[in-house]
Each structure stands twice: as C-alpha cells, then as structure tokens.
Amino acid sequence: xxxxxxxxxxxxxxxxxxxxxxxxxxxxxxxxxxxxxxxxxxxxxxxxxxxxxxxxxxxxxxxxxxxxxxxxxx
Amino acid sequence: xxxxxxxxxxxxxxxxxxxxxxxxxxxxxxxxxxxxxxxxxxxxxxxxxxxxxxxxxxxxxxxxxxxxxxxxxxxxxxxxxxxxxxxxxxxxxxxxxxxxxxxxxxxxxxxxxxxxxxxxxxxxxxxxxxxxxxxxxxxxxxxxxxxxxxxxxxxxxxxxxxxxxxxxxxxxxxxxxxxxxxxxxxxxxxxxxxxxxxxxxxxxxxxxxxxxxxxxxxxxxxxxxxxxxxxxxxxxxxxxxxxxxxxxxxxxxxxxxxxxxxxxxxxxxxxxxxxxxxxxxxxxxxxxxxxxxxxxxxxxxxxxxxxxxxxxxxxxxxxxxxxxxxxxxxxxxxxxxxxxxxxxxxxxxxxxxxxxxxxxxxxxxxxxxxxxxxxxxxxxxxxxxxxxxxxxxxxxxxxxxxxxxxxxxxxxxxxxxxxxxxxxxxxxxxxxxxxxxxxxxxxxxxxxxxxxxxxxxxxxxxxxxxxxxxxxxxxxxxxxxxxx
Ligand SMILES: [Zn+2]
Numbered sequence: 422x423x424x425x426x427x428x429x430x431x432x433x434x435x436x437x438x439x440x441x442x443x444x445x446x447x448x449x450x451x452x453x454x455x456x457x458x459x460x461x462x463x464x465x466x467x468x469x470x471x472x473x474x475x476x477x478x479x480x481x482x483x484x485x486x487x488x489x490x491x492x493x494x495x
Numbered sequence: 496x497x498x499x500x501x502x503x504x505x506x507x508x509x510x511x512x513x514x515x516x517x518x519x520x521x522x523x524x525x526x527x528x529x530x531x532x533x534x535x536x537x538x539x540x541x542x543x544x545x546x547x548x549x550x551x552x553x554x555x556x557x558x559x560x561x562x563x564x565x566x567x568x569x570x571x572x573x574x575x576x577x578x579x580x581x582x583x584x585x586x587x588x589x590x591x592x593x594x595x596x597x598x599x600x601x602x603x604x605x606x607x608x609x610x611x612x613x614x615x616x617x618x619x620x621x622x623x624x625x626x627x628x629x630x631x632x633x634x635x636x637x638x639x640x641x642x643x644x645x646x647x648x649x650x651x652x653x654x655x656x657x658x659x660x661x662x663x664x665x666x667x668x669x670x671x672x673x674x675x676x677x678x679x680x681x682x683x684x685x686x687x688x689x690x691x692x693x694x695x696x697x698x699x700x701x702x703x704x705x706x707x708x709x710x711x712x713x714x715x716x717x718x719x720x721x722x723x724x725x726x727x728x729x730x731x732x733x734x735x736x737x738x739x740x741x742x743x744x745x746x747x748x749x750x751x752x753x754x755x756x757x758x759x760x761x762x763x764x765x766x767x768x769x770x771x772x773x774x775x776x777x778x779x780x781x782x783x784x785x786x787x788x789x790x791x792x793x794x795x796x797x798x799x800x801x802x803x804x805x806x807x808x809x810x811x812x813x814x815x816x817x818x819x820x821x822x823x824x825x826x827x828x829x830x831x832x833x834x835x836x837x838x839x840x841x842x843x844x845x846x847x848x849x850x851x852x853x854x855x856x857x858x859x860x861x862x863x864x865x866x867x868x869x870x871x872x873x874x875x876x877x878x879x880x881x882x883x884x885x886x887x888x889x890x891x892x893x894x895x896x897x898x899x900x901x902x903x904x905x906x907x908x909x910x911x912x913x914x915x916x917x918x919x920x921x922x923x924x925x926x927x928x929x930x931x932x933x934x935x936x937x938x939x940x941x942x943x944x945x946x947x948x949x950x951x952x953x954x955x956x957x958x959x960x961x962x963x964x965x966x967x968x969x970x971x972x973x974x975x976x977x978x979x
Binding site: 429436438439441442443444448449451453457458459460461462464465466468469476478479481486489490491492493495 | 530531532533558559560561626628629635638639641642643672673674675676682683684685690693694697698769770771772774782784785786787788789
C-alpha cells in the first residue's frame with residue numbers, strides 16, 4: 422500500500438517520482454518527501470520506510486531543518 | 496586467456512572488461528528475479544566477503560526494471576584488479592602493489608578523440624522529459640541512506656574560471672543522491688577539486704557544467720580516485736598508468752568525456768542553492784550526517800544501447816570500495832616516502848582508505864621507524880587519513896596480516912607507542928573527538944638496534960624470496976589440480 426507520509430520526518434504530502442512496472446502492472450512506487458528530501462520505494466522493508474517502526478536514530482526533525490549544516494560556504 | 500597484459504591494454508570500456516572477467520570466471524550474471532531492496536544489497540554484500548576472488552555481478556532481472564542491467568563488484572576483488580592490470584588470478588596483493596608502484600613515469604598518455612556522432616556513449620540521447628529513475632535501476636545501497644545513490648560516478652568538469660584549459664579539467668569520483676526525476680545533490684568538501692570549482696563558480700557567478708560518467712573504462716575509477724596534482728589531467732594519468740589508449744569525445748555541454756562509457760548525465764550547478772542530502776553509508780562503515788549540499792539540474796542524458804548501470808557497495812568493510820582504491824592509495828605514499836627515505840620497502844594503506852596504514856622499513860638506526868612514521872603523516876594523504884600507523888621491519892610483508900601480527904606480538908614494547916593528540920582527522924571518521932579533529936597512533940613494531948639493549952634472543956630466519964613464492968604457488972596449483 423502506498424502511503425504519502427514520510428518515514429523519516431513524518432511530514433505528509435510526498436510526491437510520486439516513478440513507478441516500476443512488470444508485465445504492465447505497477448509493482449512499486451518511488452516517493453519523495455518535499456520537506457526532508459527522503460526518497461523511498463513503497464516495496465522496501467518496513468524498518469526502512471514505516472514511521473511506526475523505523476529507527477529514531479535516523480529521524481529528521483521537520484520543525485528544525487536549520488540545524489543541518491550547509492556545506493561549501495564562502 | 497593467453498597474453499593477459501595485452502588483453503588488459505586492449506580494454507576500452509566496461510563491456511570489454513566484463514567480457515575479460517567472464518572469460519576468467521570473474522563475472523557472473525544474476526538472472527533470478529530480485530527486488531531492488533533488500534535483494535541487490537544482500538547479494539553485493541555477500542559477494543564482498545571474498546576479497547580475493549569475488550566476481551563482478553551483472554543483474555538483468557530486477558523487479559520493476561525489466562530489460563535493465565546493473566553491475567556491481569566490478570573492482571570488488573584482488574583477482575579482478577589483477578586482471579585489470581594484466582596479471583593472472585592469484586597474484587598477491589604485494590605483487591599488485593609493486594605492479595602499480597612500478598608504473599609511474601613508465602608510459603606516455605595516449606589520448607585520442609572520437610567525433611560525437613561516432614561515440615558509443617551518444618548512441619541514445621535524451622534532452623527533455625528526463626527521469627533518472629526511468630534510466631537507472633537504482634536501489635538503496637544501505638538501509639538508512641537518505642535516498643537512492645549513484646555511488647560510483649566519475650564526474651568530469653572544466654575549471655569554471657579557466658574553461659579552455661585541458662589540464663585543469665577535473666575528473667573525480669563523487670557520490671550523488673537523486674533528488675527527484677532530473678536533479679541530484681553532490682557531496683564534496685572544499686579541499687576536493689569539485690568543492691573548489693563549486694565555490695569558485697558561486698563566488699564569481701559563472702556557470703558550472705558537469706558530465707557524470709557511469710559504467711566507465713575500469714582504469715579510470717582506479718586512477719582518478721586518488722588526489723594527484725591539480726594541473727594534471729586524470730585522463731592522461733589513467734592512460735599512462737594503464738599503458739593503454741583512452742578515447743575521449745565531447746559531452747553535449749562541451750566537456751571531455753570517455754567515448755565508450757555506458758551513460759553520461761549532463762548537468763548544471765544551481766548557483767547558491769543547497770538541498771538536504773544524506774545520510775549515506777560511508778567507507779569507515781558509518782553513516783554521514785544530513786547536510787545541505789549543492790544541487791545540480793540534469794540538462795541531457797546520453798547512453799549506449801542497453802546500457803549497464805555500474806554501482807558499488809560501500810559500507811562496513813570489507814567492500815568493493817577497499818579493493819577499488821586501496822592500492823592506489825598506498826602507492827603514492829610509498830613513492831613520497833621513498834624520496835626522503837629509500838629504506839621504506841612497502842606501504843599498505845588498504846584499510847578504510849588508509850585510516851590504518853602499515854609501513855615496512857629497514858631501520859637505519861634505533862628509533863628510525865618513528866621518524867619515517869612522522870614523515871608519512873605529512874604526506875598529502877597522511878595529513879588527513881593516516882590515523883593508525885604500524886611500522887614493521889623490511890623482512891615483514893605489510894600486506895600479510897599474519898606477519899604483521901607476528902611483529903606486533905614479538906617486536907613491540909608498550910613504550911614504543913606514540914599518541915599524537917588533537918590532530919587533523921577525516922570528518923567522517925566516527926572515532927574523531929569532534930568531526931575533523933582526532934588523535935594519531937604510531938606503533939613501532941620494528942626490531943631494536945644498538946644503542947637499544949638488543950637482548951639475547953636471535954631471530955629465526957625462515958627461507959623467503961622468489962623461490963619460496965614459486966613453491967607456494969606450485970603447492971596451490973597441485974592442490975587445485977588434484978580436484979580436477
Ligand atoms: Zn520527510
């Protein structure tokens with residue numbers, strides 16, 4: 422089942438970037454979170470993409486995106 | 496498989512090399528249906544366990560990517576590296592090291608140009624409605640990567656401030672995170688050529704166009720991955736080191752690219768823009784952080800018919816990354832040390848890009864190995880990477896860890912260990928005190944010389960040298976022959 426809630430930052434509103442087909446049928450969908458840029462395939466194991474079981478160590482705080490450093494500053 | 500050196504010199508593309516590997520039993524095709532996650536990762540990691548003999552794996556039946564091909568592990572074993580260098584399977588790491596170290600200045604670069612219309616890389620061309628996901632059978636390399644990564648891209652660019660200078664063209668290996676159908680972020684640091692070029696383009700407000708080459712001549716990834724002088728073209732260098740011609744052509748956006756690559760993605764830097772990128776499972780075996788990285792917009796894609804997307808597994812070692820860059824990380828340190836200290840006999844910096852290095856040296860005087868270690872820390876690679884150094888005697892093969900452990904066990908005194916606190920460190924080293932700063936360790940495991948008290952024990956000197964090497968190979972052949 423395709424969910425549009427991001428497994429990493431729990432924001433909603435993911436966009437569909439691509440669908441994989443096999444013999445004409447859609448077998449998976451690649452989604453992308455416009456808030457934290459996490460991309461995933463809906464066929465991946467739950468521990469990587471399901472916010473309910475995904476490790477909190479790899480969560481992104483959608484309310485504090487300022488904390489992430491910007492590389493190559495002048 | 497006669498005349499391996501000539502066969503290696505005649506390689507001009509990934510396809511040629513895969514054919515050579517297949518003939519030598521070093522490439523297999525995985526035709527069972529496999530899910531992109533976690534199937535591809537599992538197979539790539541399982542293959543990595545055999546650092547000596549793992550084959551390249553070509554997938555041609557990935558679910559959801561009908562008709563598409565993916566290659567992993569092309570540089571994933573010492574046997575594959577040996578074949579690339581024109582040496583037989585079973586060549587020792589030490590022999591491969593001296594094969595590379597002996598090639599400096601040996602050959603002239605042979606660069607030729609192919610008109611764009613005749614270049615295989617331009618057989619198929621897309622200039623609009625580009626969707627990278629439709630072209631590349633991507634998959635999540637490590638399970639908590641922030642997205643789908645292109646892990647083995649050779650990125651070519653011209654110096655944005657000196658675009659007509661061939662020598663200032665840069666080719667480097669970078670990793671890219673796909674950010675929607677026609678964009679990607681590129682991770683680099685200010686000291687890398689690409690980082691310098693991005694900062695220069697943004698400072699001056701001039702465009703920076705790049706060409707991302709995928710599925711390349713296998714020599715390029717080996718020889719373009721190591722920092723050499725900024726003025727030296729990586730193409731010329733790779734050609735000279737391979738002792739073989741390299742065919743170039745122009746990308747649609749005017750950059751010199753390999754004419755026989757599988758895929759080239761042309762893109763332009765979005766000046767001043769940064770997008771969230773990462774994490775990515777890196778070579779120390781830990782994830783990088785989430786960063787705001789420069790973003791590129793894809794302007795066109797060229798590819799061969801039925802292209803092969805080549806990717807790499809990077810993560811906790813041992814992985815293809817280690818066999819890909821290990822020897823060519825070690826050889827420059829060796830050459831630089833030998834300029835000051837001809838007593839240095841070999842350098843093994845295979846482990847995690849040299850975070851641990853083992854150097855064999857003939858002691859000129861008591862404590863001399865420590866002096867050599869300090870010099871190693873000041874080589875270009877040593878400044879950031881050589882964190883743990885183990886110094887062994889010249890009669891210890893630094894590529895044979897059993898011998899290195901013997902030296903540690905029998906020749907090390909606890910007060911022969913030096914810790915240098917608060918030194919520069921690779922930012923992605925997970926043991927750093929803070930990213931970019933950490934401690935260095937030197938273990939002197941060489942023997943004592945007067946005026947050190949030498950003690951009463953005399954070393955056993957077992958037979959060594961070419962004769963014993965040949966006997967060892969003959970025993971192995973007799974053993975294999977008994978099976979057939
Ligand atoms: Zn998100």
